[in-house]
Amino acid sequence: MDYLDGLDAQTLNLIIQTQLEDLQEIARTHAPKGKGRVGQQDTRADLIAAIDAYSADLTATAQILADEAMCKSIATAVDADADLISAALSQEDQLIQDRELAFRLSGQPRPAATRAQNISQKSFMSTTTDEHVLGKLRALNLSPSPGPAAARLYPEQTHADRPESSSWAQSRRQIVLGTTTVVRKPAVPVVSRTCVACTEIHPVTRLAKSPSCGHEYCQDCLRSLFTSSFTDETLFPPKCCGKVLPIDTCKAFLTQTIVGQYQAKKVEFETPNRTYCQRKSCSAFIPPQFILGGIAYCPQLGCRGQTCSVCKGAAHSGTDCPKDPATQDMLKLAAAENWQRCYSCSRFVELDTGCNHITCRCGAQFCYVCGEVWKRCGCDQWDERNLLNRANVVVDRDPRAREMPQILRQDMVHREMANLMENHECQHRSWRSRGGSHQCEECYHTLPNFIYECRQCQILACRRCRFNRL
Numbered sequence: 001m002d003y004l005d006g007l008d009a010q011t012l013n014l015i016i017q018t019q020l021e022d023l024q025e026i027a028r029t030h031a032p033k034g035k036g037r038v039g040q041q042d043t044r045a046d047l048i049a050a051i052d053a054y055s056a057d058l059t060a061t062a063q064i065l066a067d068e069a070m071c072k073s074i075a076t077a078v079d080a081d082a083d084l085i086s087a088a089l090s091q092e093d094q095l096i097q098d099r100e101l102a103f104r105l106s107g108q109p110r111p112a113a114t115r116a117q118n119i120s121q122k123s124f125m126s127t128t129t130d131e132h133v134l135g136k137l138r139a140l141n142l143s144p145s146p147g148p149a150a151a152r153l154y155p156e157q158t159h160a161d162r163p164e165s166s167s168w169a170q171s172r173r174q175i176v177l178g179t180t181t182v183v184r185k186p187a188v189p190v191v192s193r194t195c196v197a198c199t200e201i202h203p204v205t206r207l208a209k210s211p212s213c214g215h216e217y218c219q220d221c222l223r224s225l226f227t228s229s230f231t232d233e234t235l236f237p238p239k240c241c242g243k244v245l246p247i248d249t250c251k252a253f254l255t256q257t258i259v260g261q262y263q264a265k266k267v268e269f270e271t272p273n274r275t276y277c278q279r280k281s282c283s284a285f286i287p288p289q290f291i292l293g294g295i296a297y298c299p300q301l302g303c304r305g306q307t308c309s310v311c312k313g314a315a316h317s318g319t320d321c322p323k324d325p326a327t328q329d330m331l332k333l334a335a336a337e338n339w340q341r342c343y344s345c346s347r348f349v350e351l352d353t354g355c356n357h358i359t360c361r362c363g364a365q366f367c368y369v370c371g372e373v374w375k376r377c378g379c380d381q382w383d384e385r386n387l388l389n390r391a392n393v394v395v396d397r398d399p400r401a402r403e404m405p406q407i408l409r410q411d412m413v414h415r416e417m418a419n420l421m422e423n424h425e426c427q428h429r430s431w432r433s434r435g436g437s438h439q440c441e442e443c444y445h446t447l448p449n450f451i452y453e454c455r456q457c458q459i460l461a462c463r464r465c466r467f468n469r470l
Helices: 009-029 043-106 112-128 131-140 148-153 166-171 219-231 247-253 256-269 324-338 386-393 406-422 461-470
Strands: 174-177 181-186 193-194 199-202 207-209 216-218 295-297 306-307 357-359 365-367 432-433 450-454
Touching: 009 043, 193 357, 216 219, 219 247, 219 256, 219 461, 247 256, 386 406
Parallel strands: none
Antiparallel strands: 174 181, 193 199, 207 216, 295 306, 357 365, 432 450
């Protein structure tokens, strides 16, 4: 039924009602009369069933049209009220400016209430004229009202009470249904933009916009980012370009389950020195409210295990926490391999290149040499061997570096060492793409075609790490 696309609601309703009346007449004409012969199949029953099914579809379509008409009516009313409010605010703002001018001419100080009122009104005006909201309303194909706000929302449409132009008349398409000629109105173009994650085109009504950087995510990519952050702490809370994506902005695109999981993970990840159930079949996070006297009680109904909040093993009834042999073996291995342990989450980390400033997956920052909180110790910031190794890695990305004279290559290495020292706390504000197969230096995933490279610190990052992790 593609020929029905673009018809106005009134014409569609007329067609639906006509078809419903025709179906009723057909059903009345072919209704079974009396009893048929034994063993004879009555084909009229199938016809009546088909008529009932088609009638139900037409009735549902009529209800959808009625709901759409109500939505358009509400949108028109809001649009008209916005014009009135805007005009009233404009007049009031003019009165405020006149009053301020009077105060300045008289030499009297302006009252504090006037300043607050002025700030409040400017804030309200900026809210009511948000271009992002206007763009989404435009994409919803709502009927315009004759006010100036509608002209801003629907500049391409012409009001019914105005004479149509020749270009408008030529753009109309006519179709013939029986003996009735119906004029099809041109459809309002749907505004679409690109999702920054999957790079696919979507209508703006299906895109969530980051309020800080303006990047937009489709529903599937946004849900994927949130669910991934529940198992990868480096992605939590979900961010774009280093700024947190507010949960209130994203709620409309997330399921209630994802929102609930977000709130639970927020409590978990913000808890220092966390305790998890010591039972391997459970391993659920135990909130601080369930820890009493050094014993953590698992809140899971099917578990109810007890965990020592000190050693994170099984609870010790009436005795002190003994030293765990497995933990001692791990500490010996870490000392032999020169690993360092995070003071916050007790994870072990290994530093191959770069400075001694470590940012753990849990967000804690500490010194790799002594393990203390960052900038609270007197350790050297750089290890010359690690710095030299990192500079060589960056220089070797240039194929020409291996063929150039050694003195020129050493000069490039020294310049890169100076650059790394200058940008060791890089904010990664500028990126370029590097072709070929590369491994992300954050998540260690290999990308076959290209990767992003920070112009300042030269770190290589995949799309997710660039936008959501770093």
